[in-house]
Amino acid sequence: MQALFAKIVAFFMSILAFFGxxxxxxxxxxxxxxxxxxxxxxxxxxxxxxxxxxxxxxxxSIDGDAVKMTEEHYETYEHAAGMxxxxxxxxxxxxxxxxxxxxxxxxxxxxxxxxxxxIIVFELTVAEDMSVTYKExx
Numbered sequence: 001m002q003a004l005f006a007k008i009v010a011f012f013m014s015i016l017a018f019f020g021x022x023x024x025x026x027x028x029x030x031x032x033x034x035x036x037x038x039x040x041x042x043x044x045x046x047x048x049x050x051x052x053x054x055x056x057x058x059x060x061s062i063d064g065d066a067v068k069m070t071e072e073h074y075e076t077y078e079h080a081a082g083m084x085x086x087x088x089x090x091x092x093x094x095x096x097x098x099x100x101x102x103x104x105x106x107x108x109x110x111x112x113x114x115x116x117x118x119i120i121v122f123e124l125t126v127a128e129d130m131s132v133t134y135k136e137x138x
Contacts, residue, residue: 064102
């Protein structure tokens with residue numbers, strides 16, 4: 001029974017890969033999807049497109065102590081009742097803690113599987129007045 005299930009999953013994954021909806025394992029690469037960044041006073045919010053139905057989700061790491069993560073949640077796009085496979089947006093809010101710099105790295109991957117991760121890296125700068133600015137690192 002498990003072998004049949006594995007074959008069915010592999011078949012559907014190959015269909016999704018064919019249409020470009022799921023990428024085959026290829027190691028870490030730069031995220032080429034869409035995202036938004038919103039800065040308000042001492043906070044910065046990252047809105048990253050995602051699709052929790054695929055098993056992929058965003059995780060983050062912070063190098064530096066100028067900011068701390070204060071909120072994270074996922075919202076599904078509006079959709080018709082009964083519709084499956086609908087994507088959404090994963091939100092991360094960081095707040096200034098002290099003047100300085102921090103590097104925030106986001107990784108979009110399946111937690112149980114190595115490879116095929118996509119990353120975005122931002123350098124956040126907190127000024128003396130606790131305002132936050134950012135730049136994407138290549």
